Structures are given as structure tokens and as C-alpha cells.
Amino acid sequence: MEGSDPVVAALAGDSTARALLNSMRSELVTPSSSDGSVKALASLGITTKQDGTLDLNSAKLDAAIASDYQGIADFFTGDNGLAARMTAKAKPYTDSGGVIEQRSSVLRDTIKGVDNQQKALDLRMTALQTRLYKQFTTLDSLLAQMQGTSDNLASQLDALPGLVKKN
Structure with a gap:
């Protein structure tokens, strides 16, 4: 066809x-x-x-x-x-215990296995999301500290005598 x-x-x-x-x-x-x-x-x-x-x-x-x-x-x-x-x-x-019943049993077991795999994947994804969120928060905090340090150093360098500023 x-x-x-x-x-x-x-x-x-x-x-x-x-x-x-x-x-x-x-x-x-x-x-x-x-x-x-x-x-x-x-x-x-x-x-x-x-x-x-x-x-x-x-x-x-x-x-x-x-x-x-x-x-x-x-x-x-x-x-x-x-x-x-x-x-x-x-x-x-x-028949009871026949091919269709056996096939249905195998398919039900497969579905249960896939459901268990899905639950495990969901747990891993949640753990990864939590870990990445903590890392992002830590990096964001560190970046803010470094920006503050950079601004502080820049202002101190600008205050040094004899330094020529470029405008």
C-alpha cells in the first residue's frame, strides 16, 4: 500500500x-x-x-x-x-495460562519495569536539578562577591596618587 x-x-x-x-x-x-x-x-x-x-x-x-x-x-x-x-x-x-494470558503478563511486567525506571529517572532529575540550583546560587553569590572586590580594587587604584586616568 x-x-x-x-x-x-x-x-x-x-x-x-x-x-x-x-x-x-x-x-x-x-x-x-x-x-x-x-x-x-x-x-x-x-x-x-x-x-x-x-x-x-x-x-x-x-x-x-x-x-x-x-x-x-x-x-x-x-x-x-x-x-x-x-x-x-x-x-x-x-485458555487459562494460554498464549494471550502469558503475553499479557509479560507486557504488564514490562510496563511495571518502565514505570519503575521512570520513577528512578524522576528522582535522578530532581536530585540533579537541586544540585545545579545550589551550584548556580553559590556561583551567583561568588560572582557578586568578586564584582564587589573588583569595584573596591578599581576605586582604590583610582585613588592612588600619580596614576593617570584615561577618559
């Missing part, structure tokens, strides 16, 4: 989400191994568009329903049906 804006979403670059999506897409186009007459969604008028969404040809679906209602039911249900196959593909991700 040349010239288009990049996709920016919460899980756009996440490998777990991509793997789950690819697994589901793969199962949608894999022909059924059942003995029924319907082997794929495409034979029902359901196809995948280039953007990944599904497209429905109503006329083809109506014709399939009219000719083989039980074959369609068998394609979606049963041990080898599309619903069971998609459930089996999603199970490792959605």
Missing part, C-alpha cells in the same frame, strides 16, 4: 495477535476433511477480500442452502466442522 499511512493500533505489530489472526484466516480457507458435500466457504459464496474481510454472495449462498441444507450444517458443526476447527485453533490462545 504505497503512499498510505502506517497502521497504528494497540496490537498492530504484536506477533501473538498476528499469529492468531493468521491461524484463523488459514482455517477459513482450509477445505473440510468431512464427507459432506460442502468442503469450503467459497462453495457457499463466502470469500475473503484483499483487505482480509469476508464477502458474501447471497445468490450463491441461497442456492447452496436450497440444494444441500444438511451438508452446510455438517460443514459448520460436528467434530470436523468449521466451528470445532476454529475453536481448536483459538484454544491455545484463549
Whole structure:
């Protein structure tokens, strides 16, 4: 997609989400191994568009329903049906202790680590700010003293006899 804006979403670059999506897409186009007459969604008028969404040809679906209602039911249900196959593909991700839960745990730990790093950085920045403020105050005071000393020496030098002033 040349010239288009990049996709920016919460899980756009996440490998777990991509793997789950690819697994589901793969199962949608894999022909059924059942003995029924319907082997794929495409034979029902359901196809995948280039953007990944599904497209429905109503006329083809109506014709399939009219000719083989039980074959369609068998394609979606049963041990080898599309619903069971998609459930089996999603199970490792959605189970307790599954991939998504583990990934969420890792991301939460990462966020906690970053929060702790941010707190430590804030403390270091506050300490640095305090130290630099003290140094500035000390230098400003020292500069004022030196300016006073300079003015005093200049006035004493001006008061020396025999010194020619340039105007």
C-alpha cells in the first residue's frame, strides 16, 4: 500500500495477535476433511477480500442452502466442522495460562519495569536539578562577591596618587 499511512493500533505489530489472526484466516480457507458435500466457504459464496474481510454472495449462498441444507450444517458443526476447527485453533490462545494470558503478563511486567525506571529517572532529575540550583546560587553569590572586590580594587587604584586616568 504505497503512499498510505502506517497502521497504528494497540496490537498492530504484536506477533501473538498476528499469529492468531493468521491461524484463523488459514482455517477459513482450509477445505473440510468431512464427507459432506460442502468442503469450503467459497462453495457457499463466502470469500475473503484483499483487505482480509469476508464477502458474501447471497445468490450463491441461497442456492447452496436450497440444494444441500444438511451438508452446510455438517460443514459448520460436528467434530470436523468449521466451528470445532476454529475453536481448536483459538484454544491455545484463549485458555487459562494460554498464549494471550502469558503475553499479557509479560507486557504488564514490562510496563511495571518502565514505570519503575521512570520513577528512578524522576528522582535522578530532581536530585540533579537541586544540585545545579545550589551550584548556580553559590556561583551567583561568588560572582557578586568578586564584582564587589573588583569595584573596591578599581576605586582604590583610582585613588592612588600619580596614576593617570584615561577618559
